[in-house]
Amino acid sequence: MTVNVSARPTTADPDPAPSAVLNPTPPEETAPPRARKGPSPLAGERLRPLTRLQVEDHMPELGDLYAQTSGGEPWAWNWARSAFLERLATDVRRPGFALLTAQTTLSSGTTLLTGCAHGFPVSGDGPWWQGLDGYLPRGLLRVAASGRLFAISEILVGHRVRTQNQSRDWNLARRLQRRLLTDHAAALGVMLVHRADVRTLKALRSWGWQYALADVADARGRPLFAPPNRILVLR
Helix, strand or coil, X not given: CCCCCCCCCCCCCCCCCCCCCCCCCCHHHHXXXXXXXXXXXXXCCEEEEXXXXXXXXXXXXXXHHHHHHCCCCHHHHHHHHHHHHHHHXXXXXXXXXXXXXXXXXXXXXXXXEEEEEEEEEECCXXXXXXXXCCCCCHHHHHHHHCCCEEEEEEEECCHXXXXXXXCCCCCHHHHHHHXXXXXXXXXXEEEEEECCCHHHHHHHHHCCCEXXXXXXXXXXXXXXXXXXXXXXXXX
């Protein structure tokens, strides 16, 4: 199995404003609000789980959200959108699959889709992600065997969420990832990211993710090989 190890980032950088994909609205209504003081500027964003059927119904909107939050040039959005929808169509069939959306309601009554995260629990007896089983630390294998390891495939959020207030509990990315793990009583979350995807790695680290150390290392604790992907865990 693969947890978003494509050429596109899992979370990404500079992006347009989050897209009102559930009910289109004029651009002036979708502009992100100005930063304001207070304990939780994002308190109005509601997290909503979607069933498998609802995910299938909202595939076009979710694809639009990915294209507009994944960075890159606009000419590449169609390719990125298609690749994301293929991954999502595969993941949605996995046992225990879960997808959360973040939505806010504008004064006009329009529902604005501002974020998304999805994943699935990992069992101790597989099947495993393609390319992960060869260097998964034994500690994570034990957590998987206990049924408390949850793979988060992707976290889609806007530029401000990735670059501002990353350590605050109300940061939207933190809320999404925490809710996924809590809903599934997971002890650990795990993600697989290509080591060249520095922007994604930086964003995840700012949201509390840590690198998982491989068991194969030299006397100084340095890995004996550098696989193309990095494993990150969230407690």
